[in-house]
Amino acid sequence: MQPLKACASLVALVVAGLGVVLSAQPAARRPNILFLFADDMRADTIAAHGNPRIHTPTLDDLARRGFSFREAHVFGGDSGAVCVASRAMLMTGRTLFHVQTSTMGDAPLLPEVLGKAGYATFGTGKWHNGEASWLRAFQRGRTVMFGGMSDHTKVPVKDLGADGRLTPVRVATTFSSELFADSVIDFLRSYKDPAPFFAYVAFTAPHDPRQPPAPFAQRYYDALPPLPPDFLPQFPFDNGGVRGEKGQMRDENLAPWPRPERMIREQIAEYYGMVTHLDGQIRRVLDALEATGRARDTIVVFAADNGLALGSHGLLGKQSVFEHSTRVPMIIVGPGIPAGGQSRALTYLHDLYPTLASLAGVAAPVGLDGASLQPVWQDRGTPRDSLFTVYTKTQRAVRDARWKLIAYPALGHLQLFDLQSDPHEITDLATQPARAGEIARLRALMAAWQARMGDTVPIPTTNVRPPALDLTGAPRTPDQWQPEWIVKKYFGG
Secondary structure (H helix, E strand, O other): OHHHHHHHHHHHHHHHHHOOOEOOOOHHHOOEEEEEEEOOOOOOOOHHHOOOOOOOHHHHHHHHHOEEEOOEEOOEEOOOOHHHHHHHHHHHOOOOOOOOOOOOOOOOOHHHHHHHOOOEEEEEEEEOOOHHHHHHHOOEEEEEEEOOOOOOOOEEEEOEOOOOOEOOOEEEOOOHHHHHHHHHHHHHHHOOOOOOEEEEEEOOOOOOOOOOOHHHHHHHHOOOOOOOOOEOOOOOOOOOOOOOOOOOOHHHHHOOOOOOHHHHHHHHHHHHHHHHHHHHHHHHHHHHHHHHOOHHHEEEEEEEOOOOOOOEOOOOOOOOOOHHHHEEOEEEEOOOOOOOEEEOOOEEHHHHHHHHHHHOOEOOOOOOOOOOOHHHHOOOOOOOOOEEEEEOOOEEEEEOOOEEEEEEOOOOEEEEEEOOOOOOOOOOOOOOHHHHHHHHHHHHHHHHHHHHHOOOOOOOOOOOOOOOOOOOOOOOOOOOOOOHHHHHHHHOO
């Protein structure tokens, strides 16, 4: 009986330490996972998903070979750096109400759980949640950027040394997307073990500075993309993300007020150039995977941490709960996943944690807020019929397949949109008496979400017109990461 007791004790330790139970499936038979993660990439920047103005042949190919979640959203942000919370939620499967976002505390991390289940884990690129959590998550790593942003040609990175410690920071001068692609390609080529791998590539594109290599910008300068349909010269009031807690939001300073139409179109051109260049680097990574002979046994995920306004509603950043900033691209390709499929099921980025754990043959830890997406592509149901999104304490939103209510608690203001007829959230219906019933229903739905999440921000019971905001001529200061040509072009410096 002693061997049985020892085995039982081992299982108990695993369960207690991770909150997870491993399946009986041998590690060598589990699929590899290649996770490609973009930074600040809107959901509408993939040609195959309906944007005829952008060139994304690699992402188009992934959409044809895999399953696209067309209503994937990030839950929100607890600071202006939305990506901190977004990445924490992805890696823990928990919403920002249930995890300490800057460090992730002691929550079991997706790569950590996979690593303890027999996966070889590799990480490269952006990690915005502290070095300690990265060291828990990955067994191998190279060119890791600990922080939010940088000039794409001057990237501060660290490597994981043979002693298990991170090396001193060095500045890499290879363009960021190429740099991180090179690192994962080297890993794929050198990895010879029979155990499956989890490789995480967190690109910093298309996050600003929007400085694509010149040919990629010129492609879109030659035929400037149009303004977004929800373009405004200025956002009409301070939603909490326009000026920020310190009176100046970095993202919003990248163009003057009112927003010059030509300037916004040129910034979109540069943004599209970043996406197209990134698309080419992803092609290199996928070609390297194919050359290893492991592609057929590999799940490939492409997603992004959050969207971006880039002129929509007069905003430039992602500090809002509008669709352009919460919706993200999300595609999964791999064995058993239907090619060319897509769904409008309401999903979250943090649903990827339980989804990938399940595909890897690992039961997800207890206490996750995410739900497996396998039933969606298997036509067995959807994870939820509504979404709740937040930004700091200043914005709350709830939506279903048609209606969306946005609340601005500090302002006592509400907005109501019919997403079926108005997907760009242009016409606010909250003041129409005929819509009082929808507002009441959605307020109750929001209250239910708040109770479930432990969110105590009070939601307005009446609708007050907010004070108007006019930032015409407001001073702007470029941040330290913008290259000289951007400072000259957009700040007159």
